[in-house]
Amino acid sequence: MDVDAYTDAHRADWERLETLLRRRRWSVEEADEAIALYRRTATDLSVVRSSSPDPALVSRLSSLVARGRSAVTGASTWSWRDPLRFVTEEFPAALAASARWWVGTAAVSVAVMVLAGWWVATTPGVAAAIATPEQTRRLVDQEFASYYSSNPAASFASQVWTNNALVAATCLVTGVLLLPVLWVLLQNVMNVAVVGGILAANGRLGLFLGLIVPHGLLELTAVFVAAGAGLELGWTWIDPGPETRGRALARQGRVTAGMALGLAGVLLVSGVIEAFVTPSGLPTWARIGIGLLTELAFLAYVLHGRWVLRDRAGVPVADDGS
Template structure:
C-alpha cells in the first residue's frame, strides 16, 4: 500500500466525518445518514491500515476518529439492573448450555477417576502409608477427627467466605488457562481429583465412607459442578485455539473469551451458594439425609437452570457473548 496515495484518496472523507461529529447534535436526516456511511468507511480504512501499513500516527488518528463516530452512531449507555437480569436469565445459562458436552464429560471422567483412585488407596495400606503416618491417618479418620472437624474449624460466615474465595480461584484458573490450549486445566482437575480421592480412600479404609459422603455431598455436588463447568469452558476455549471453525482464530477467541469472562462472574455466584451450604449446612446438626437433600436440591436447581433456561436461550441464538452494542465494530476487509 502506498500510504501517501491512500491518505490523499481518503483525507476528504475523514475531514468530512470530523466536521459532522463537531455538529452532530444539529445534523439533518441526510447528514446523519452520511455520518453513518463515513463511520463505516473510516472503520474499514483503519482495518486496512492496521493490516497493511500500520503507520502509528495515522492509526492513532483514525482510531480516535472511529471511536468518536461509533459513540455518535451507537450512543453510550450505562449498565443497569436489566443488564444484570439479562446476564443471569439469558447469557450465563446459555453459555453453560453451549459448553455442556465439555463439562459433562469432564464431570464423568472426574468421577470415574476419583472412584478408581479412592478404591486403590483404600485397598492398599502401603499407599496409605505414603500419605501420612499411621497415627496421623487415625487422627484424620476417627469420629470427630480431621475430616469431620474441618467443616467446623471456623465460624460459619468466615468459613463460607474462605471456601468461596478458594473455589472461585480454582474456577478462574480453569477459565484463564483455557487460552494455553487447555492443558493446564487438566492439571487443575487432576489435583482436585487426587484430593477428593484421598478422602474417599482413607475414610473407606476406616469403614467411614458413609460419614465422608454425608459431609461432602451437601455442598460438593454444586461446588464440583461449578468447577466442571469452569474446566469444560476452559477446555473449549483451548480447543478454539486449535480449531476456530468458520470464524477467524482472532474472532473466535474474542467471542469465546468474552463468554468465558462472563461465566467467571456467573460461576462466582454459583460458588457463593455452595460456599454458604458448606459453611452453614454441612457442619450443622441436621440429619445426614436432610443435609444431603439440601445439596441435591441445589444441584437440581442449577441443572434445571442450565438445561431449561439455558437451552431456550441457546436455541434463540444466545451465545453468552456480550450484547452486540457493547462489542467492537467488526468490518470485513478484503484479503
C-alpha cells in the same frame, strides 16, 4: 423551516423507530429497518438542530438517536436490567452452549475420582503409603469432621468461596494453555479421591459422604464447568473453525469471562452450604437432600439456558415433549 410541517412529515419514522427500540429482539427485516430509520432520524436531528430553536424536539430526537445508536451498534449504557438479563439469560445460555465440554469433563473426572478412591480404599498398603498411621487416625477421628466447623461460619464461607473462585478462575484464565487446566482438575479430583479412599478404608465412608455431598455436588460441578470452559477456550486456539484465530479467541474469551462471573455466584452458594449446612446438626439425610436439591436446581437452570438458546435460534418448541 416550518417545524410543525417537518415534524408531521417525519413523525411516522420516529414513532416506528421508538416501537422497534422497545422490543428485545428483532428479525432480520426489522434490524435492517431499524438501521435505516436510525440513519434517517440522525439526519433529521442534524436538520432540526441547524434550523429550529425548539429544544423539546431537539431533546426528543437526541434521545431517540442515542438509543438507536446503542441498539444498532451494540453499545449500551448500564441498566439494572443488565445483571438481571445476565442471570436469567446470558449465563444459563452459556452453560447450555458449553455443556458438551463440561459434561464430558465431569464424566471423566468422576470416573477417575471413583476409581482412584476405590484403589486407595481396597488396595493393601496404598493408604499407608500416603499417610502415616498417626496422620490417618487424626484425619479419620478428628480433622476431617472438625475442618467444617473450625472457624465461624461466615468467615469459613468467605474463605471457601475465595479459594474455590480462585480455582475456577485459574481454569478459565489459563484455559488457552490447556495443561494448567488439566493439572488443577487432577489435583482437585485426586484430593477428593484420596481423602474418600482413606476414610472408606477405615469404615468411615458414611461420614465422608455425609460431609462432602451437601456442598460438594455443586462445588465440583462449578469446577467441572470452569475446566470445561477453559478447555473449550484452549481448543478454540487449536481449531478456530471458519473464523480467524484472533476473532475466534476474542469471541470465546468474552464467553469465558462471563462464565467466570456466573460461576463466582454458583460457588458463593456452595460456600454458604459448606459453612452453614455441612457442619449443622441436621440429620445426614437432610444435609444430603439439600445438596441434591441444589444440584438439581442448577441442572434445571442449565436446561432453562437450552431453551433460551432455542428461542434465540428461532427453533419452535415441540408440544409433544420431544
